[in-house]
Amino acid sequence: MTKRMTQSPILTVNQSSRRAARVAPFLAMDVMSAAAAREARGEGVVHMEVGQPSAPAPRAVIAAAQSALASGALPYTQALGLPSLRERIARHYAETYGVSVSPSRIVVTTGSSAGFVLAFLALFDAGARIAVPQPGYPAYRSLLNALDLIPAPLTLRDADRFAPTGAALRALHARAALSGLLVMSPANPSGTVIEPERLADLCATARELGLRFISDEIYHGLAYGMPTDTALRYDDEAIVINSFSKTWCMTGWRIGWMVVPDWLARPVERLAQNLYISAPYLSQVAALAAFDAVEEVEAVRAGYAANRALLLDAFPGLGLGRTHPADGAFYLYADVSNLTDDASAFCRRMLDEAGVAATPGLDFDAVDGGHHVRFSFAGSQADCVDAVRRLKGWLR
Ligand SMILES: Cc1ncc(COP(=O)(O)O)c(C=O)c1O
Known part of the structure; x- marks a missing residue:
């Protein structure tokens, strides 16, 4: 019995299925974990990595x-x-x-x-x-x-x-x-x-x-x-x-x-x-x-609209490069090719040195993602102001 069990390939090889192995990690969630670790050390973070409203449900x-x-x-x-x-x-x-x-x-x-x-x-x-x-x-x-x-x-x-x-x-x-x-x-x-x-x-x-x-x-x-x-x-x-x-x-x-x-x-x-x-x-x-809950939802949307306007106004001055259209949702997808070829390393440094958490483009684009970073503006206006202040100091 014991012998048969030790011979079983299922028990001897600790390996997931090939289909599970094909699933890439969700980098936004990995950035979220790194940001949480920074916060646990008592250091501040502006969260722009995950597409999640900061407002409660209606x-x-x-x-x-x-x-x-x-x-x-x-x-x-x-x-x-x-x-x-x-x-x-x-x-x-x-x-x-x-x-x-x-x-x-x-x-x-x-x-x-x-x-x-x-x-x-x-x-x-x-x-x-x-x-x-x-x-x-x-x-x-x-x-x-x-x-x-x-x-x-x-x-x-x-x-x-x-x-x-x-x-x-x-x-x-x-x-x-x-x-x-x-x-x-x-x-x-x-x-x-x-x-x-x-x-x-x-x-x-x-x-x-x-x-x-x-x-x-x-x-x-x-x-x-x-x-x-x-x-x-x-x-x-x-x-x-x-x-x-x-x-x-x-x-x-x-x-x-x-x-x-x-x-x-x-x-x-x-x-x-x-x-x-x-x-x-x-x-x-x-x-x-x-x-x-039409009025509450509209108030939250108006908040995003203000955040979007604030960031669209500030980003060119920060040297962050062009952003994609941002007609809707709550993201600015910025071209950072003038600053890096490795958006993941860029995001790590941005979190470590400026305390701004954002998601590297490789989550979204296996080919050109290295040149892009996604910033979520679903947080508060104060978050967006703080992010701009931190980035100004960091990208100076
Ligand atoms: C385009 C898009 N579809 C679907 C989802 C998943 O959302 P949920 O499962 O919370 O409805 C997300 C979450 O970020 C998203 O951005």
């Missing part, structure tokens, strides 16, 4: 959670979510976009992060190639890798304001056949909002090429002058992924949703039942109150 959300807690049991719900929340989310599409979506097409998820896993598993078989924007949110690439799918970088160009285009999609598909396309607007890290005509063209191109269209709309509601439109207006079959994390300041509540075509609801339901049973009841009940 008051009505917190009150709804408190009353649910006081009432006792916090049960599982149906895997697709509480019917009342699915209905409220469907109403949000009618009210915000004038687009009609049946509640039967809404899936409540544990943040948009679970929405990606569900979408990828429900739509694609192993080996399928999915176009993802580059620079782009790193978890797309990592999750696809983990699921034996192939992320195909769709390089975003300055000439297109860092928005994906139908022509670029066509060219990528011609090189090696794709099965799907994932876009985000407003984008992380560039902040680019895809204009309605371009979104319509992307949807039409994807449909013509027979590709599944996944639209990450998590930063909708956080734009500074440009309208954010849902892909559902241009393609009723689009898979839309969204979340309460950013616009409603609910990152830690782990609650989001998907809109799927009718035929996909049951496959997604089966996956959700087995992956996590249901999104947390408490967060679902609380999220029901979120859509009505």
Whole structure:
């Protein structure tokens, strides 16, 4: 018995699966840990590394959670979510976009992060190639890798304001056949909002090429002058992924949703039942109150707009180089090629010497990320003022 056990390759080799090994670390989270270590030593840090609102969830959300807690049991719900929340989310599409979506097409998820896993598993078989924007949110690439799918970088160009285009999609598909396309607007890290005509063209191109269209709309509601439109207006079959994390300041509540075509609801339901049973009841009940907190959400957005204006004004004088469009979301993605070829080392020094935590571009772009740094302006105005003061001293 003992002999057989010691001969087992599983017991003798301490090694993760190849798919787990393919998953890159999330550098923003690593910077967050380094910043926490600095704070534990009693040294100050301005946090601009993680895309997370510093404001709490709207008051009505917190009150709804408190009353649910006081009432006792916090049960599982149906895997697709509480019917009342699915209905409220469907109403949000009618009210915000004038687009009609049946509640039967809404899936409540544990943040948009679970929405990606569900979408990828429900739509694609192993080996399928999915176009993802580059620079782009790193978890797309990592999750696809983990699921034996192939992320195909769709390089975003300055000439297109860092928005994906139908022509670029066509060219990528011609090189090696794709099965799907994932876009985000407003984008992380560039902040680019895809204009309605371009979104319509992307949807039409994807449909013509027979590709599944996944639209990450998590930063909708956080734009500074440009309208954010849902892909559902241009393609009723689009898979839309969204979340309460950013616009409603609910990152830690782990609650989001998907809109799927009718035929996909049951496959997604089966996956959700087995992956996590249901999104947390408490967060679902609380999220029901979120859509009505219009004034609070607008006040937070106005704060971001002021932070954005402050940083856009200050950055050129700091010598930080050009920034991507920042039409929406809460990031400035700065070109630091005049200062370094190694954004990771640059960010380490910036944290150690100036106490400003920001994320190196390699998180978002394996090719040109070494020349970029992402600064989140989701904190307070005082944070942004402090960051500029620290950077001025450091980059002098
Ligand atoms: C573009 C984008 N999509 C999705 C997420 C994940 O958000 P959550 O899982 O909290 O909904 C993030 C988080 O930063 C993001 O930037």
